[in-house]
Structures are given as structure tokens and as C-alpha cells.
Amino acid sequence: MTRRRWAVAVLVAAMLTTAACGSGSSGSATASTATPSGQMILATTTSTRDTGLLDTLVPAFEHAGKCSVKTVAVGSGQAIDLGARGQADVLLVHSPDAEQTFMGQGHGASRLAVMHNDFVLVGPPADPAKVSRAGGIVPALQAIARSRSPFASRADESGTNAKELKLWKQAGIAPSGSWYVKTGQGMGPTLTIASQKRAYTLSDRGTFLATKRLDSKILVQGGQALQNPYHVIVVKHSGTNVGCARAFSRWITSAPVQRTIASFGTSRYGQALFHPDAHGQ
Amino acid sequence: MTAPAAALVWELVARTAAVSLSATAIAMLIGVPAGTALGLLRFRGQRAAATMVNTGMALPTVVVGLVVALVLFRSGPLGSLELIYTVRGMVIAQVLIAAPLITGITMAAIQALPDELPDQLRALGANRRQLVVRLCLEARLPLLAAVMAGFGHAVSEVGAVTMVGGNIHGQTQVLTTAIVEDVGKGDFRPALVYGAVLLALAFAVNAVLTSVQQRGAAWARS
Numbered sequence: 001m002t003r004r005r006w007a008v009a010v011l012v013a014a015m016l017t018t019a020a021c022g023s024g025s026s027g028s029a030t031a032s033t034a035t036p037s038g039q040m041i042l043a044t045t046t047s048t049r050d051t052g053l054l055d056t057l058v059p060a061f062e063h064a065g066k067c068s069v070k071t072v073a074v075g076s077g078q079a080i081d082l083g084a085r086g087q088a089d090v091l092l093v094h095s096p097d098a099e100q101t102f103m104g105q106g107h108g109a110s111r112l113a114v115m116h117n118d119f120v121l122v123g124p125p126a127d128p129a130k131v132s133r134a135g136g137i138v139p140a141l142q143a144i145a146r147s148r149s150p151f152a153s154r155a156d157e158s159g160t161n162a163k164e165l166k167l168w169k170q171a172g173i174a175p176s177g178s179w180y181v182k183t184g185q186g187m188g189p190t191l192t193i194a195s196q197k198r199a200y201t202l203s204d205r206g207t208f209l210a211t212k213r214l215d216s217k218i219l220v221q222g223g224q225a226l227q228n229p230y231h232v233i234v235v236k237h238s239g240t241n242v243g244c245a246r247a248f249s250r251w252i253t254s255a256p257v258q259r260t261i262a263s264f265g266t267s268r269y270g271q272a273l274f275h276p277d278a279h280g281q
Numbered sequence: 282m283t284a285p286a287a288a289l290v291w292e293l294v295a296r297t298a299a300v301s302l303s304a305t306a307i308a309m310l311i312g313v314p315a316g317t318a319l320g321l322l323r324f325r326g327q328r329a330a331a332t333m334v335n336t337g338m339a340l341p342t343v344v345v346g347l348v349v350a351l352v353l354f355r356s357g358p359l360g361s362l363e364l365i366y367t368v369r370g371m372v373i374a375q376v377l378i379a380a381p382l383i384t385g386i387t388m389a390a391i392q393a394l395p396d397e398l399p400d401q402l403r404a405l406g407a408n409r410r411q412l413v414v415r416l417c418l419e420a421r422l423p424l425l426a427a428v429m430a431g432f433g434h435a436v437s438e439v440g441a442v443t444m445v446g447g448n449i450h451g452q453t454q455v456l457t458t459a460i461v462e463d464v465g466k467g468d469f470r471p472a473l474v475y476g477a478v479l480l481a482l483a484f485a486v487n488a489v490l491t492s493v494q495q496r497g498a499a500w501a502r503s
Contacts (some may be wrong), residue, residue: 183447189443215355
């Protein structure tokens, strides 16, 4: 009995040392308080999961400290909603307008830029609406509406959906009618539906590259209007695991992790999926 | 958190009922004869076929959805029919979900009839067709239960209709896929409304079938 207790004590001590070394090497200043621990809920968008980025980052973060992460991958809208209700401890989202409202309402303790990727307009290679020659995303959407070519919308209040609706607004079009197909689903299924229906759709580049069996190709890309910035937000709500949330926020914006993000996907897709935005120490 | 528009609720109810009732009807046309044959006939491979049907009763609906979607995709063997993301594609998936249940329960019902019944009917001069009709009438209570089970399985399913139908608003969205979508958005009130309406639909269909079944039962006792 005593021997077993000793073994447990040694194990705990070893774990503490490892955790302290782990957080020390990432350069965070947790020395004054106890190492954050416990379960942390990360609410994030489907794009970070579908590209496989989370599978790389989350185990590395768990390994570096004593926080265990439960990931909920949903649309940005729902992720932010989970944060507002205190059902998530930290958010990794890309819906700038909704994020600013969230911060303005006092739900967040901090909001830091993490990375960005970009949106692309994908569609059938035959390009019936000639969007590749339209000269930009706004005239491209106008060309789609004018020719009534099928367009698949996620219609799920996600960050991508918010971006799409904003672009339609900029194009001066209220899309409706049988050519405007609302799927109510995530990016992966919507890309598959668009491919099968020979429809156009707006996607983040990462999910488009990571989704298999698509006949669509990128027809419009580049430009400020198609940038897709991700922020990490520490939720301020009673009962949330602020310690782990802060640790995650510091960790993901730290220099080594930013380098990991910059190189993520280059071997599998031949190009980087995300571009780091944090100026980590 | 807003309640869904009444027009949308009715649209979803109508599409859900149309898809699942037609799928159940087709599954019944396949399942009742197939189950009767499996229950009555003795042939080589009969036991293997019966095992397959019973396995089919436990067929995960998402697997049905996956296979039907792969077959109906543009690149799939039946891609040229353009049935992917259509109501007809969803009916096909639900037929495959409901048919094994109806077949399996029918088979069990026919086998549960007294062994001497076919011989007695033959002795009374029944020909083959009359024999089968009479046996099905004898087994009508469990047969209706089979149809109810098939409908219940089809109407409550979400994985296959999402994969094959695509949950496209105004075209292939049904009550179950609408519930999943709204929960995904954190919008629970419309999801609860759809859930209640789906229950009411299942209740209405089963009430009709049960009244037929129980009338049959009363008639059999008198």
C-alpha cells in the first residue's frame, strides 16, 4: 500500500516537472501561479478540423501542459454562441464582425490574431458563368446571379457563410431562387454537393484542398476581400477554465507554434494552408 | 431563437411524409412477398437468405446512405440518372432501410403460423395463390406491425437522407435533417418544434395503421 502511494507521488512529481519544463520552453510566464490544469473546451470552426490542423496542434498543446482539451468543431456562429453561454473556455474562430460584437458585449477576456487563410471561389471547370474572367470576387458573384448558374451556400451561420453573405451584399444582390442552393451543412459536405451539382461555392482554401473527390476547381482567388483571419479568444464567464484558456492563447501565438502553423500542410497539399499572424515571442 | 415559419414547417412535414410513406409502400411491396416466400418455401440457401435479411434489419442507416450516395454520385455506376441530392434518391435509401425490416418481420410472422395450417388449407382445396393470400390474412396483425416498424425506421433516420439528399433547403430538407442543422447552429427552438411535429406525424401514421390492425383483431376474435 505504502509502496504504491510512493509510486503515485513519484509519478505526480515527474508529471509536474515535465509540465513545468514544457511551459517554460514555450516562453510563457506561468511561474507566479500554479500550472493551469484540468479540462478545457475549445470551440472552433469546422475548417480547422477538416484540414487536420487541430489533430496536429491539440495533442502538442496537451503534451506541453496539464490541460486536456475537448474540441467542439462547429460553425463560427455556434462557437461564439457557446462562448457567450460559458459552454466553451477558449475560441478559435474566423468571423471578425461577430467576434467584435462578442468582445463588445464583454464575453471575452482577450482576442489575439493567430493566422489567416483565404477564401476561394470554386466551381465547375467548364465555368459556365465565366467567373474566372470577371476580374474579382464581386463581379464574379454578379456574373453567377446574372446567368442563374447554381451556387451552393452553406446557410449555416458559419464564418464562411457570414463572409459569403457579406460579399453578396457588396455585389448588390439578394440571392434567392432555385439556382441558389442552401445546404445547411459544413464546408466539406457543401463542397461535395457543389461538385456533384456543378455549382459554384465559396470555400476556405484549406478545406477545399483537404476535401477529396471533388471535380471543382479554384476560379477566383486573391485580394483583400477574400482574406480569412482567425483569432483566439479567451472566454470570460464564471466557471470557465481561464487558466488553461490563457495558456492555450499564449501557446498558439508563440513563435514555435506559429512556425508549425506556417509549415502545416505543405508536404500533403504542396502549399501552406494557413499563414501565421501572431508576433510570438 | 425564433420559431420557424408555419409555411416552412408544413413544407417539411409534407416532404418528410411523402418520402417516408412512398419508401414504406415500396418496401412493403418488396418485403411482404419476399418475407412470405422466405417463411413458406424450403430451398437451398433459404437459411443463408434468412440470416441475411435478419442482418439487414440491423443495417446501420449511415452505411446504407454511404453506399447509395457512392452509387448515385456523378462518378458512380448510376450517376447518369442524376438522382443524387434528389427526393427520389432519398426514397431509394429509405426503401433499402425499411425493406429488410418488413421482410424479416413478415418472415417471422409467416413462420409463427401453425404448421398444419397450409396442409389444412390445401385439404380444403385452396390453390397456391389462395393459400398465400389466406396465410397473409392470418398473419395480418404482425404484418401491419412490420409496416409500422419499417415506416418508423425510415422516417426517424437522419444519416442516410443527409448523405443522399444533401439537406438542400426547399428541395431535399426533411424534418430530421432540419433538426440536425438547427442544433448545429445552436438554434434549439425550431429544432424542438420540428421534433414535436415529427412525433405527431409518426403518431398519425401509426394511429391509422393501428386502427386497421385492431379492427382486424376484433374481427378475428368475433
